[in-house]
Amino acid sequence: MNIYKQIEAEIQSASNIVITAHKSADGDSIGSSLGLLYFIEKLGKKATICHPDKAPDFLYWLDTSSIILMEESPKAVTSLFEEADLIFCLDYNATNRVGPEMQVLLEEATCKKIMIDHHLNPEDFPEIIVSEPTVSSTSxxxxxxxxxxxxxxxxxxxxxxxxxLGILTDTGSFRFNSVKPRTHEVLAKLLNSGVEHHLIHEKLSDNNTESRLRLQGFAMSEKLEILYDYNVAIISLSKEELAKYNYKKGDTDSLANLVLSIKGIKAAIVFTERDGIMKxxxxxKGAENPVNMLAKENFNGGGHANASGGMSDLSVTETLEKLKEVxxxxxxKA
Structure with missing residues (x-):
């Protein structure tokens, strides 16, 4: 039995299925969660999506009413975890990626867990693991x-x-080297199923707010710093600067890719001051310029070779200085 047949058998035998994804949801975690939910429902089973927190506003053209948030309904989420006989762990490879509150529930849950993920170095907490770091996305x-x-x-x-949507966003609109021939074969199957890809691009791209564009304009004109010796660009935004432009979750998500589009730049780093830390x-670009080890070894982070995240408990100035140092x-050198 292949592992996917095994997963389907687990779905068919379960009564209370919970689908989880990582904190600070993105297009892939939202997309894979909803896609799996609708597939499970097509199999005649029921499931519930439990996420740690709200997704960025620009993803809310999707119907996310079926997603229960830990930050808004902790009692409901706790009850669902306690009743679950199968938990899916999508788009994350370690229990701490779901935030401290949900991490406790996940680690205390005694039911079977299934990980479906594409990040490096997965922890072995689930009973069934599909970990494919060379695949474009969990979706x-x-x-x-x-x-x-x-x-x-x-x-x-x-x-x-x-x-x-999940594949689109996690590949930077199909520009990252994680896109393989199989990715396009999968996309063809989605188009053949009736997906209107042009509408997804429109809904994702053509929904900017004035404040978001003004924030991005400020960041590019006033906060962009280029280290020409290494062709690395950095943008730093303090909490005061974010507040000035009425920052909403997701407003800076595209900044790093925008900076990376500058001719000659091989790496872009954007950090923002939120919740008392620098995110x-x-x-x-390219296999010769990985950033995951920079994130892991210096900023308590990690991820893909060309797309990673991290954090710093230093000030804006101190974080910037540390980046320049490492x-x-x-x-x-260029």
Whole structure:
């Protein structure tokens, strides 16, 4: 029995299924969660999505009413975890990625857990693990689950739309080197299922607010610093600067990729002051310019070779100074 058939058998035998994803939801965690939920429902079973916190506003053109948030309804989420006989862990590889409150529930849950993820170095807390770091996204793996379990006939527009979104966002609109021939084969299956890809691009891209664009303009014109010796660009934004432009969750998500589009830049780092810490986004181009070890070894983070995250409990100025100090250790001189 292949692992996807095994997962389907677990779905069929479960009565109370909970689907989880990482804190600070992105397009892939939302997309894979909803795609899996709709697939499970097509199998005639019921499931509930429990996420740690709210997704960015620009993803709310999707119907996210089925997602219960730990930050808003902790009692309901706690009850669902206690009743669960199967928990899916999507798009994360360690229990601490779901935030401290949900981490306790996840680690105390005695039911079977299934990880479906594409990040490096997964922890071994689940009983069943699908870990494919070379695959573009967890959403792509959900399509594999649907097909390899023998249910491609169930794939329709409702299931496929969030999965297309997940692949789209986690590949930087198909520009990252995680996109393989198989990725395009999967995309073709989604289009054949009725997914209207042009509408997804429009809904994702054409929903900027004035304050978001003004914040991005300020960041690019006033806060961009380029280390020309290494062709690395950095943007730092304090809590006061974010507040000035009425910051909403997700407003700075595209900044690193925007900076990376500057001719000659091989890595972009954007960090923002939120919740008392600096949240850092690392992006880079090419296998010769990985950023995951920079994030892991210096900023309590990690992720993919060209797309990672981290954090710092230093001040804005101190974090910027630390970045400038360690960057020469990870990038060769131009």
């Amino acid at each position: 792509e793996l959900i399509v594999e689950l649907i097909e390899q379990s023998g249910h491609l006939n169930l794939l329709d527009e409702k299931i496929g739309t969030p999965l297309y 850092i986004s690392f992006r880079s 960057i020469p250790n990870y990038f060769s």
